[in-house]
Each structure stands twice: as structure tokens, then as C-alpha cells.
Amino acid sequence: MAGGVKKPVNIFKLKDLGEPKEVFNFRLWFAVLSFALMGASRGIDEGLISGVFMSEDFQREIHLSSYSRIEQTNIKATMSSMVLIGSVGGALLAFLFCDRIGRLWATRQLCALWVLGIALFLGSNGNLAMMYAGRFIAGLGIGQTTVVGPVYIAEIAPSSIRGLCTCFFTGFVYIGIVLAYFTNYGCELNLGDTSHLRWMVPTSLHIMFAGLIFVLSFFQCESPRYFVKCGRLEEAAAAMSWLRKLPVDHAYVASEMAAIVQGHNAEMEASAADGWLGVLKQTFTVRNNLYRLHLTVFAQILAQWSGAGSITIYAVDLFKLLGISGNNESLLVTAVFGLLKFFAGLLCALFLVDVVGRKLSLLVGISLQAVSMVYMAIFLTIVPQLGVDSSYKLSPTELGPSQGAIAMIFICGFGWALGWNSMQYLLTAELFPLRIRALCTSLSMTIHFANQYGSSRAFPNMLLPFGAGGISPHGTFWLFAAVTIIGGIWVFFFVPETAGTSLESMDQLFSMPWYKIGRHGDVSTDNHVRAAEQLEEGTRPTQNNDDISGVPKQTMREMPSAEFPRKHSESDAPQVHDPEYTEEGPTVESPPPIVQFNP
Numbered sequence: 001m002a003g004g005v006k007k008p009v010n011i012f013k014l015k016d017l018g019e020p021k022e023v024f025n026f027r028l029w030f031a032v033l034s035f036a037l038m039g040a041s042r043g044i045d046e047g048l049i050s051g052v053f054m055s056e057d058f059q060r061e062i063h064l065s066s067y068s069r070i071e072q073t074n075i076k077a078t079m080s081s082m083v084l085i086g087s088v089g090g091a092l093l094a095f096l097f098c099d100r101i102g103r104l105w106a107t108r109q110l111c112a113l114w115v116l117g118i119a120l121f122l123g124s125n126g127n128l129a130m131m132y133a134g135r136f137i138a139g140l141g142i143g144q145t146t147v148v149g150p151v152y153i154a155e156i157a158p159s160s161i162r163g164l165c166t167c168f169f170t171g172f173v174y175i176g177i178v179l180a181y182f183t184n185y186g187c188e189l190n191l192g193d194t195s196h197l198r199w200m201v202p203t204s205l206h207i208m209f210a211g212l213i214f215v216l217s218f219f220q221c222e223s224p225r226y227f228v229k230c231g232r233l234e235e236a237a238a239a240m241s242w243l244r245k246l247p248v249d250h251a252y253v254a255s256e257m258a259a260i261v262q263g264h265n266a267e268m269e270a271s272a273a274d275g276w277l278g279v280l281k282q283t284f285t286v287r288n289n290l291y292r293l294h295l296t297v298f299a300q301i302l303a304q305w306s307g308a309g310s311i312t313i314y315a316v317d318l319f320k321l322l323g324i325s326g327n328n329e330s331l332l333v334t335a336v337f338g339l340l341k342f343f344a345g346l347l348c349a350l351f352l353v354d355v356v357g358r359k360l361s362l363l364v365g366i367s368l369q370a371v372s373m374v375y376m377a378i379f380l381t382i383v384p385q386l387g388v389d390s391s392y393k394l395s396p397t398e399l400g401p402s403q404g405a406i407a408m409i410f411i412c413g414f415g416w417a418l419g420w421n422s423m424q425y426l427l428t429a430e431l432f433p434l435r436i437r438a439l440c441t442s443l444s445m446t447i448h449f450a451n452q453y454g455s456s457r458a459f460p461n462m463l464l465p466f467g468a469g470g471i472s473p474h475g476t477f478w479l480f481a482a483v484t485i486i487g488g489i490w491v492f493f494f495v496p497e498t499a500g501t502s503l504e505s506m507d508q509l510f511s512m513p514w515y516k517i518g519r520h521g522d523v524s525t526d527n528h529v530r531a532a533e534q535l536e537e538g539t540r541p542t543q544n545n546d547d548i549s550g551v552p553k554q555t556m557r558e559m560p561s562a563e564f565p566r567k568h569s570e571s572d573a574p575q576v577h578d579p580e581y582t583e584e585g586p587t588v589e590s591p592p593p594i595v596q597f598n599p
Helices: 026-036 039-054 056-061 069-122 128-156 159-190 197-203 205-219 224-229 233-244 251-271 275-285 287-304 308-313 315-321 327-352 358-382 396-418 420-430 434-462 472-494 503-510 514-520 527-536
Strands: none
Touching (some): 026 159, 039 159, 056 197, 069 197, 069 224, 128 434, 159 197, 287 472, 315 327
């Protein structure tokens, strides 16, 4: 096993992690919050569209009653999934924007696309083609959020709390869902269903969040790792110093920068080619990177076809299918469902992902989801008329199991929030080397949205009886149960534990034989902490990587790309900008040192 025993992270006692107290400062949390808000884009859309479609005014606006039942099903499925089609393109575009214009400007342009698309949807005047086009354009922006947000957060967060910080993104997915559910419910209850306000007010949540994210981006700094990738090392050091609230020549900042620069230079040497050819070669010909890509791609496929995402989008319809009648009642129960998932995501972020680890949290969530899916499949097999015969009424003996099935939807949502939905973003954002991170994250999120589109587009048709081209409700949930169980087995054997590992230290884990990574891989010691200790001893930091994208380990002394300054003194005291290190007492405060990088 690579690494040592992972030290549990108590989020209420971050000062006990052994890192400088300045690291966990307001700037870091504000940056994480600003980019985590992007998660709300998906949550808002998933929570809104089904409730919007229930609005009688919206149905009149698009003349829904003039279509046949199958046509109505197709219109609803297409309307719901059009954002996902756009998101496929958005996820592909994201790596280009991230690498060419940076994480900050990528954020600003995606907000513009997001607002433009929603504006077209709201101004469509019942034109279905314009509604579809508007939701597709909005999807181009929303799809980029799943790349830009997690990548930026993973790149600026200290490795000890990277899981917590990245799960903020997932938390805002649920905040978006909860806001959307309760806004739908509140508008139905208080505005009635006689005007466009019933569905336009909830939809305006998109514009509110896009505007807020756009404004907040001007208060943040660019990712230090993006600066390193562009060769702008002085700006990278300044950004890292600002985020950590420490001097540029502090041991912690210096060692972190040393690890980033060394890792990136090793990647550049390993690719042995310039431009995009080198990026593609490093992605698809290096065994370590292929294994990482396999992890993220399979995670997206198994997560989306486990069914929980479709349940989120069509929760209102499912609660009706299981016996909850009335629009208000369905919307209220759906809102409570969203609230439960939010608290589950919060529990995962605060107490699981950096404490017990990613893998155990994922397996617990999948287990809860599997039990729920099997129960619902059995119940719908015993009562096959539900969802097929609209006139069927539950008998008194069936009411109890029906309530159990409703409870299982809540448990399924809880498990989804603990497991797949939290981990699919975190694993995708943290596994890849810097040079190929944006590309691989984009590829993974493209797979994500393509499969989410497929599952959500197919879900209403899958619920139809066999004679109408579906596989019936019980067949649908048996399929979801089977995929969920397969996903749990795959995670157990192939997914490694990455909690507490710096982004530049991942190669130590993936240099193991592929069949050992999932069962025995656990790199839980952070190399830049060891580098800081070496700096305190008066030596240059070294990177304890056995393999970086196929290149043997090198020390900072062997790499000419960055030279970190030290104070010159006759004393043998550690040469670090820290007053506590001097034997005579605090040093006289002087202007911050100038960092010189020798390319």
C-alpha cells in the first residue's frame, strides 16, 4: 500500500491538521463558495422543469392538449433533456476555454450563454422550436459549469480538505434543487395557475444565479496551476500566496509551488511533443492516465444509468405514480425530497468524504440506492397496474407497501447524495495531471451529460407499458437496480482511495499494477508537507513520486524551471520568512521579497 494511514479530518478542528492556520482563511472559502455556486445551475434545471411542465398555464402556452399521449410524452422528454444535449457540447467546449482563456474568463462566458438561453426560453411565446433552442443554448453554459467549477476548486484547495471543498459544488446542486422545488410549490400555492408568472418566476432563478456567479468572478484570482501551465510562474506564486494568506517565500507556499512546477515539468517531458498532439498522446498512450480516464468514464456511465438522476428530474411524476395525488401535495413532497438530498450531501461533505474517505462513502451510498431500487422494483412487479392503468386505485392492503416505496425514493435520494452524485465530480476533478486535467475533465463530463440525456430522455418512455413501446415501471426499476449493483461491485474492485493526496502525488498511486490500484491503492500522505519539513531543515524540497506520467522522480535541484528565494544569513536557522524561526526574537518587518523564476 502506498502511503500511510490516513488521518481523519475534523472540519471543526482544521488547526489540528498540522498546516499553517493562515491557510484556512476567508479568501479560500470565498473562492470555493463563488465557484461552488455553479453547481446550482444543474440543480435548478433538474428541479424546475418537471414542475414547470405541470403548470396548466404552461401547457396552454404550448397547446399541449392538441397532441396525442405519446406525443405529449415525447414533448416533455425533449423539453426536459434539451439542456442536457446542450451540456454535452458545453462540456466539450469547457476544456478549450479553461486552457485558452483561463478559469475566470471561462466562468464569465458560460454565464453569458446561460442567461441568453433562458431569455430565449422565456420570450418564446409558446413556440416549441424557440423553447428547445433556448434550453439548448442554456445547456452550452450549464454544461461548462461541471468542468470549470470542480477543476478550479480542486486546484486551489489544500489537499487535506480538497474533498470537502469540491463537495461544496455538489452541495449547491442540491441547494439549486431545493430552491427550484420550493419555488415551484410556492408559486403554485400563491400565484395560482392562471398567468405566466406561475412558471416564469421559478425559471428566473437561472438568471439570478448566473448573474451572481458572473459578478463574484471579478473578486477572485486565477488558479495558480493555470498560471504554471501557461509558464507565468511569478503570477502563480503571487496567486498561491494570496489564497494561502502567507508570504511568497513561506515554506508552505514554496513547497506547494515546487510540487506543482515539478509535476507540470515532468508531464511536459513525458509527452515529448508540443501542442495538442502532446496532450492527446499523454492522455491516451500513458497507461496511468488511461486508467484514470477509465475510472471517470465508467463512474459517469454507471451513475447516470443507476436511475437516481432521472428520479430527481421526474420526482413529481413518480410520487403521483406511487399514489400521491394533487399538484400541491406532489410539489410539497418533492420539495421535502430535495431538502433531504441537500442534508445528505452536506453530511457527505462535512463528515464522510475527507474523514472515512471517498470509497467508503461511495459504497455506502450505492448500497442504500441498491436496496431502494430493488424494493421499488419488487413493489411495482407485485402491483403492475401502477403507472400503466390511469384508473387503477390502490387497495387498502397495497397502501402500506406504497408508502414504503415512497420512503424508498427518499432513501434512494439520500444514497445518491452520499455516493455517486458527490463522488462523480470529485473524482473527475482530482485524478488527472495538470496538463491534461481540463481535457480529461471535459471528456468525462461529456460522457456524463450524454448518458444523463439518454437516461432522462428515455425515462418517460421506459415507464410506458410494453405495448406502447416502454418496458413498464417495474422493468425500469429492475434495470436501475441491476446497474446500481454492478456499479457497487466495480467501485469495490477498481476505485482507489484518494483522500488526503495532493494533485501532484496521484502518480504514486497509479504507478501500481492496474489490478492492485482499486483494492490496495491508498496514497494518504501529502508530499508537499514533507517538502515543507525539508525546507525547515535547510534543504530543497523533493517530490516523493515514483512515477510522474512515465518520468522517474526528480528533485527540485535538477529542475531549472523555478527557483524559490531564501534569506541569506550566517545563522544556521531555517531560511524561511517566519519571525518565529529567529533565535533573537521576531524579525523587523520588511517588504515582501521578490520571487525570481529562471525559466
